[in-house]
Amino acid sequence: MITALQKKYSDSSWNFKEANTKTLTHCYHSYPAMMIPQVAARLIEKFGKNAKLLFDPYCGTGTSLVEANVRNINGIGTDLNPLARLIAKAKTTPIDISVLDKYLNDFDDWIFTLKFNANINNSIITPDFYNIDYWFTKEVQIKLTILKQRIEKIEDESVKNFFFVAFSETIRESSLTRNSEFKLYRISEQRLKNFNPDVFNIFEKKLLRNRNGLIEFLNAKKNNSFSKIYSFNTVEEIPSEILPENSVDIVVTSPPYGDSRTTVAYGQFSRLTNQWLGFSNASNLDKELMGGKRTLKINKFEIPILDETIKKINEKDPLRVRDVYSFYKDYFNSIKNISKVIKNKGFACFVVGNRKVRGITLPTDEITAEIFALNGFRHIETIIRKIPNKKMPSKNSPTNVKGEKDSTMNYEYIVVMQKL
Ligand SMILES: C[S@@+](CC[C@H](N)C(=O)[O-])C[C@H]1O[C@@H](n2cnc3c(N)ncnc32)[C@H](O)[C@@H]1O
Numbered sequence: 001m002i003t004a005l006q007k008k009y010s011d012s013s014w015n016f017k018e019a020n021t022k023t024l025t026h027c028y029h030s031y032p033a034m035m036i037p038q039v040a041a042r043l044i045e046k047f048g049k050n051a052k053l054l055f056d057p058y059c060g061t062g063t064s065l066v067e068a069n070v071r072n073i074n075g076i077g078t079d080l081n082p083l084a085r086l087i088a089k090a091k092t093t094p095i096d097i098s099v100l101d102k103y104l105n106d107f108d109d110w111i112f113t114l115k116f117n118a119n120i121n122n123s124i125i126t127p128d129f130y131n132i133d134y135w136f137t138k139e140v141q142i143k144l145t146i147l148k149q150r151i152e153k154i155e156d157e158s159v160k161n162f163f164f165v166a167f168s169e170t171i172r173e174s175s176l177t178r179n180s181e182f183k184l185y186r187i188s189e190q191r192l193k194n195f196n197p198d199v200f201n202i203f204e205k206k207l208l209r210n211r212n213g214l215i216e217f218l219n220a221k222k223n224n225s226f227s228k229i230y231s232f233n234t235v236e237e238i239p240s241e242i243l244p245e246n247s248v249d250i251v252v253t254s255p256p257y258g259d260s261r262t263t264v265a266y267g268q269f270s271r272l273t274n275q276w277l278g279f280s281n282a283s284n285l286d287k288e289l290m291g292g293k294r295t296l297k298i299n300k301f302e303i304p305i306l307d308e309t310i311k312k313i314n315e316k317d318p319l320r321v322r323d324v325y326s327f328y329k330d331y332f333n334s335i336k337n338i339s340k341v342i343k344n345k346g347f348a349c350f351v352v353g354n355r356k357v358r359g360i361t362l363p364t365d366e367i368t369a370e371i372f373a374l375n376g377f378r379h380i381e382t383i384i385r386k387i388p389n390k391k392m393p394s395k396n397s398p399t400n401v402k403g404e405k406d407s408t409m410n411y412e413y414i415v416v417m418q419k420l
Contacts, residue, residue, distance in 0.1 A: 003373035003378070005379050005382065006379045008381070008382040008384070009382075010383070010384035010385070010386075011383050011384070011385065014385035015386045015387075017388045019038045021036045021038070022213075023037060023213075024037070024066055024220060025066055025090070025091035025092070025210070025214060026063060026066065026091070026213070027209055027213040028090060028166075028213060029165050029169055030169070031060055031083075031084065031269070032265075032266060032269050033257070034060060034061060035060070035063045035351055036063070037066070037067055039412075040063050040064040040067040040252050041071075043250075043349045043414070044064070044068060044073065047347040047380075047416060048071075048073060048249060048250040048252075051073050052074060052249055053075075053247060054068040054073050054076070054248070054249065054252060055076045055251045055338070055342075056076070056077045056252060056253045057077075057251065057255075057338050058079060058254065059078060059088050059253070060079060060081075060087075060088065060266075061087040062075075062077055062087065062227065062229065064252040064253065065088060065091070065227040065229075066217070066227075067252075068225070069221055069223075069225045069226065069227055070217070072225050073250075074225050074226055075225075075226075075228070076227070076228050076230070077227060077228070077230070078229070078231070078234055078238075078242065079231070079232075080231060080285070080288055080289055081267065081270055081274075081285060082270075082277070082282075083168060083273045083279070085229050085230075086164060086165060086168070086273075087165055088229045089161055089229050090158075090162050090165045091217075092226070092229070093158045093162075094214075095158050095159060095162060097214065097218065099159065100159060100162065100214065103154060103156070104207060108204075110150065111200055114200070115200060124142045124145050124146060125145070126138075126142060127145065127276065129282075130283065134186065135177065135184070135186070136175055136176065137176070140174045140175070140197060144167075144171060144276065147167060147170070147200070147203060162210065163207070164277065165210065166206035168273040170199060170206060171273050171276050172272060174197040174202060175272055176192065176195065177272070182264060183265050183268045183269070184268050184271065184272070230242050233288070234338060235290065236333075237337050238340070246340075246341070246343045247341055248343060249343060250347045250349065251338060251342060251347070251348045251349060252351075253350060255352060256289060256291075257352070257353045257355050257409065258323070258324070258327050258357075258362075259286075259290065259291030259323050259326060259327045260286035260292060261292070262320075262357075265286055266285065266286065267283075267284070267285030267287075267288075267289065268286060270282075270285065290330040291326045291328075291329075291330050293326060294322045294323065295329055296322070298310065298321065298322070301332060303370045303374070305363060305367060305370060309324075309363065309367075310324065310328070313360055316359075316360065317357075320357060320358060324362065335368070335375060336375055339372065339375035339376065339377065340375075342419050345419060347380070347416060347418050347419075348372060348417045349414060349415070350414070350415045350417075351412055352364045352365050352415060353411070353413070354411070354413060365382055368415045369382070369415055373417075376419060376420050377418060377419050377420065378417065378420055379415075379416075380416040380418050382414065382416070384413055384414075385411065386411055387409065387411065387412055
């Protein structure tokens with residue numbers, strides 16, 4: 001089937017060039033390829049007027065769930081990355097500010113005493129995960145362990161998550177990774193000599209910043225809506241305990257751009273936190289995400305634009321085509337499953353990027369529309385927006401050869417489909 005694209009246009013009012021993307025709880029934690037809240041908000045307002053339930057099948061840090069909740073719409077999010085789920089949970093959980101302040105004041109008193117205690121190092125047993133000494137100095141390991149043990153004592157789960165999210169960014173900032181990169185690269189030997197992060201101070205600053213975000217969120221969300229976040233692989237059929245068929249009014253999501261190995265390495269970005277917090281599968285996560293497992297046999301999708309793209313890449317690079325094919329195979333199944341849970345007349349808003357592989361552009365926006373069409377949807381519109389402020393690599397390696405770069409993903413395509 002070839003779907004008729006109704007409208008495909010660029011509109012600079014969707015760029016949100018000057019917008020503050022760190023309002024509400026969106027300030028809590030950075031993450032690769034985050035959706036900007038203004039895009040989620042505008043989509044919800046345009047296509048989710050009377051919506052009661054929003055679903056984000058690749059929810060990451062829960063940007064669209066937060067925007068749904070402040071508009072009195074419940075949210076369901078799924079993601080395979082434990083760090084993403086921790087952040088999404090914290091960002092969508094209202095905490096009574098007087099309760100939080102009690103914990104923050106206790107913490108302040110505790111850390112004040114700690115800072116002036118000269119012998120804090122002696123009895124601390126630091127964790128023993130793979131490569132910990134490569135990524136953290138001994139002093140940082142001790143301080144992070146002290147913080148972690150203190151957070152674990154917090155009995156209120158929501159407050160504990162709030163503290164762990166600040167802890168996660170503290171892990172990253174006080175590690176020996178280059179903070180400007182998603183992937184794990186160690187800082188230079190030169191920088192290492194003077195590297196002495198003030199772990200406690202970094203943590204306290206994050207707590208305060210996030211407290212301000214929480215206050216904004218509480219002020220914006222004067223309703224009882226809530227979000228639930230599940231660990232689920234959307235390539236598999238969605239169980240009715242998570243979402244029954246025909247139950248969702250609107251999907252607002254940004255799926256991965258391709259397999260994590262050659263595009264955005266969510267697993268690598270999250271590995272240190274996932275290891276510190278003892279989340280399982282910390283080192284293997286990128287293989288679990290869409291397209292992570294290479295398929296050997298290449299079959300036709302019976303979608304001309306997709307089959308043609310796969311054929312072109314196969315002609316240029318018969319090895320690399322397997323990554324691309326494996327991703328679209330998972331993507332195809334994922335959309336099939338997502339389609340089932342959307343109500344008739346409900347909307348799917350997919351924010352996608354058309355990356356290049358081996359110099360060939362992958363028209364993921366049109367492919368997305370075609371897959372939805374196969375599942376009983378019609379195309380409403382595709383809006384092209386420029387990406388002025390998204391945290392993601394603006395260059396990738398189209399040949400997957402180190403050093404060979406090509407500009408990619410300066411634009412996003414917001415594909416809007418409606419179930420018939
Ligand atoms: C572009 S990010 C989403 C970012 C999110 N919109 C935000 O603002 O934080 C894509 C997410 O898809 C998740 N993901 C990849 N494959 C998945 C799968 N098969 N099932 C569920 N989630 C998956 C990744 O872990 C990642 O968090």
